[in-house]
Amino acid sequence: MRAFWALYVHELRGLWVYLVGGALVSLAFNLYLATRRGVWGFDDIAGWATMFMALLTFLALVLGAWVVQREWDNGTVYQLLALPVGGCAIVGAKFAAAATLVLVPMLMTFTSLMGTYWPTGVSFWAPVHHFGVHYEGSPPEATFAYFSFGAFLPVALLYSFWGVFLRIVSIWVRSAWRLFTGAAILGIWMYSWRLLDFFGRSYTGTLTVPWPGGLLVRGDDVTLYFVSLPLVPVVVALAAALVLFWFTGRLVERHVEV
Amino acid sequence: MVEARGVGKRFGRVWALRDVSLTVPRGVICGLLGVNGAGKSTLLRILAGVQRPTQGEVRIGGHRPGRVTKARVAFVPESDHLYRWMDVQDALNFTATFFEDFNHGRARELLRLMQLEPSSSISSLSRGFRARLKLVLALARDADLVLLDEPLSGIDPISRDRIVEGILRGYRPLRSTVLIATHLVGEVETMLDRVVFLHNGRVVLDEGAEALRAARGLSVEAIYREVLA
Numbered sequence: 001m002r003a004f005w006a007l008y009v010h011e012l013r014g015l016w017v018y019l020v021g022g023a024l025v026s027l028a029f030n031l032y033l034a035t036r037r038g039v040w041g042f043d044d045i046a047g048w049a050t051m052f053m054a055l056l057t058f059l060a061l062v063l064g065a066w067v068v069q070r071e072w073d074n075g076t077v078y079q080l081l082a083l084p085v086g087g088c089a090i091v092g093a094k095f096a097a098a099a100t101l102v103l104v105p106m107l108m109t110f111t112s113l114m115g116t117y118w119p120t121g122v123s124f125w126a127p128v129h130h131f132g133v134h135y136e137g138s139p140p141e142a143t144f145a146y147f148s149f150g151a152f153l154p155v156a157l158l159y160s161f162w163g164v165f166l167r168i169v170s171i172w173v174r175s176a177w178r179l180f181t182g183a184a185i186l187g188i189w190m191y192s193w194r195l196l197d198f199f200g201r202s203y204t205g206t207l208t209v210p211w212p213g214g215l216l217v218r219g220d221d222v223t224l225y226f227v228s229l230p231l232v233p234v235v236v237a238l239a240a241a242l243v244l245f246w247f248t249g250r251l252v253e254r255h256v257e258v
Numbered sequence: 259m260v261e262a263r264g265v266g267k268r269f270g271r272v273w274a275l276r277d278v279s280l281t282v283p284r285g286v287i288c289g290l291l292g293v294n295g296a297g298k299s300t301l302l303r304i305l306a307g308v309q310r311p312t313q314g315e316v317r318i319g320g321h322r323p324g325r326v327t328k329a330r331v332a333f334v335p336e337s338d339h340l341y342r343w344m345d346v347q348d349a350l351n352f353t354a355t356f357f358e359d360f361n362h363g364r365a366r367e368l369l370r371l372m373q374l375e376p377s378s379s380i381s382s383l384s385r386g387f388r389a390r391l392k393l394v395l396a397l398a399r400d401a402d403l404v405l406l407d408e409p410l411s412g413i414d415p416i417s418r419d420r421i422v423e424g425i426l427r428g429y430r431p432l433r434s435t436v437l438i439a440t441h442l443v444g445e446v447e448t449m450l451d452r453v454v455f456l457h458n459g460r461v462v463l464d465e466g467a468e469a470l471r472a473a474r475g476l477s478v479e480a481i482y483r484e485v486l487a
Contacts (some may be wrong), residue, residue, distance in 0.1 A: 008354045014343050018273075058414045078339040081308040084329035257309040258335075 003085040008095030011067065026052075026105030030112035037116050042222060045214055046148075049113045056102050056109075060156045061185065064098040064163020072171070074255055077258055086255075087248030091164060095245075097159040106156060110149035113215070114224070150212030152227075161221045161241070162188050165248050172255050207231040259435040260305060261285040265314035267300050274300040275459040278314070284402070285433035287449055291440065291454035291482055296449050299336060301456070302405045303453040306333035308332045319402055325448075329357065331356075332401035339367070345484070346391060347376040353395045357464050365398035365442055372420055376392035386417035404436045405438060418445055425449060442478040453478055455485055462486075 012019065033045050053194035072078040078088060116230060166184050260282040267275040275297040282288050290298045304316055307323035318327040340349060346369070354360040369376060372390040374383075383391065389409065396404055406425070410418045412425040425436065426449055439444055453470060455463035461486055463470075467478055474481055 010352060013348075016343075074342070075335075075337040075339050076341055078308060078333070078335040078337060082331075082333045084325050084327055084354065086325065104449060122448050138420070234420070255310075258303060 003083075003089040004092050004096075007085065007089055008096050011093050011097035012100060013100060014066070014098055019104060022101055023155060026108045032134060034112060034116045035154045042232055045116070046222075048211070049109050050110055050148060050214075053106050053148065056085055056106050057152050057155045057159055060102040060159035061163045061188070063101050064095065064160040064165075065167040066163070067098045068171075069169035079250075081258060086249060087251065088246065089255030090252050091168070091245065091248045093220055094164045095161045099157055100209060102156045102160060106149060106152060113148065117152070141258045148212075148214040150224075152192060158241075159188070159247070165244065168248055168251055168256060179214055187253065259319060259436070262301070262305075263315050263319040265301070265304065266310045267297070267304060267309065267313040267318070268406055273459055275304075275311070276363050278456075278459070279460055280461065280464065281456060282435055282437065282452070284435055286451045287438070288452045288454060289435040289438050289440065289443070289446055289450040289478075290454050290456060291478075293441055293486055295458075296456040297459040298456055299407050300459075302333070302407050302437060303335070306331055306335075306405050307333075308333070313432055318484075319423060327403075327458065330359070330402040331405060332357075332399045332403070333405045334396045334407060334409060336411060338385075338388060338392075340391065341383040341386060345377055346374055346383075348400070349378070349380060349391060349395060353399070357399050357401075359396055359400040361400055366396060368394040368398055368424060371424055371432045386413050389413050390420060390424075391473035393424055395448060397424055400434075404434055406436065406438045406440075408440055408442075410440060410442050411440065422446065422449060443476075443482045447478045450478065453482075457486055 030049070033048060071080055082257045083090075133202055162184075208228035208230050211229045213225050216223045216225040260280065262278055262280040265280075266273060267391050274295075278297070279402060280301075290301060290329050300309065303312050305318065305323065306438055307328050310323075316323055320330060321327050323339070330445040341352075344352065350360075350362075354365075355363065369468065370386075372394055373396065374391055375389060378387075380388065380391070388449075393406070393409060398404070409421055409425075422445065425438075440446055447467070450467045452469050453463070453465060463481075470478060470481060471475055476484070
């Protein structure tokens with residue numbers, strides 16, 4: 001764990017220009033959106049914010065691959081692979097750094113959107129509301145429902161990891177890396193739409209966990225809504241992610257070479 | 259300290275190393291000498307654990323290259339592996355974070371010897387000074403094995419003298435094993451206890467430097483030219 005944190009801090013220090021740059025772009029974008037309040041409708045503002053967050057999730061895929069690739073491009077991979085640390089620490093630090101680059105502007109956008117509409121009735125009792133409706137997710141009387149931080153967060157995390165994973169596997173595979181990476185990116189994009197659909201559904205009669213799904217609009221009232229995720233697929237997905245993570249760590253430790 | 263048995267490394271259809279067997283005891287400064295493409299760097303990378311042999315086996319202090327050996331091996335690759343966004347002090351701190359054998363006192367001495375300022379940005383250092391820093395990071399550790407890949411290549415004569423002095427001052431007393439891969443034989447000859455000539459991925463000569471000079475009545479550099487011409 002110590003090695004992971006040391007590498008994570010090291011990664012962030014190396015990426016600080018991009019981290020601060022991303023935060024500033026997000027700040028400027030959100031300040032602009034905030035000034036549009038009263039000029040544009042909520043759906044316009046939330047729509048732009050949602051699109052921004054959706055773009056950030058795709059950026060996560062690129063950034064995940066890039067934080068690995070730059071080690072090879074800069075020749076610093078020698079230093080990285082010669083460190084007496086486990087492959088999982090290296091992969092974890094890369095993944096966490098790429099995710100941080102995306103999550104910071106994403107979180108800023110979400111907070112800004114909530115902050116902009118808070119005075120007009122964003123309900124911070126939404127979790128209670130969620131439990132009150134027995135995990136049934138989005139109520140039918142809603143005018144609009146926007147996926148937001150809650151839905152994009154796991155997608156961004158998944159993409160960050162996928163970017164790191166693909167790049168490492170493609171370095172390992174070497175000769176077939178372009179074909180492999182192209183096919184995998186196409187696959188994950190197709191899968192992502194299924195994933196968003198998964199977050200938007202309501203589940204009844206199964207064991208579920210509450211998850212912040214997005215923003216709901218009922219007339220002038222904007223509410224953070226929670227969706228119900230069925231427990232079994234979530235646990236299976238987390239277990240699969242851990243196995244994949246361990247596998248990637250082993251790849252770095254045993255098979256990836258300069 | 260270092261044991262290689264029948265080591266081979268293939269890249270695609272090309273064998274960079276073929277059937278290399280080598281034993282280097284503790285405290286020896288050994289020169290891996292050969293022309294470009296002889297397989298010197300590949301052998302060092304395998305010993306450092308950043309590449310894996312296609313065939314054969316390597317042991318460092320009885321262990322296969324891995325996390326345990328990496329903690330005891332200081333590897334300086336030929337390529338510029340320093341993070342450009344760091345300053346000199348950052349680079350020292352980064353190395354010290356991961357290697358328990360990092361000796362801060364020796365690092366300060368070596369910085370003075372190499373005329374490096376801790377606050378200097380790595381991106382502003384010339385190639386010669388970056389080579390000096392790479393060496394400081396390796397020699398400041400109490401590593402059992404130091405692997406130096408072309409430490410003098412492309413470096414001006416003054417920097418070369420500093421680097422050679424650094425190796426001699428930094429490591430002779432500690433009885434660490436040092437493997438230096440180079441084709442600049444004349445520059446390192448004075449500090450070598452043993453020489454291994456590599457040609458087309460194979461060991462063509464492996465002897466003590468002094469015994470070799472006495473037997474042939476020539477300098478190692480002259481013998482190198484004779485053997486590998």
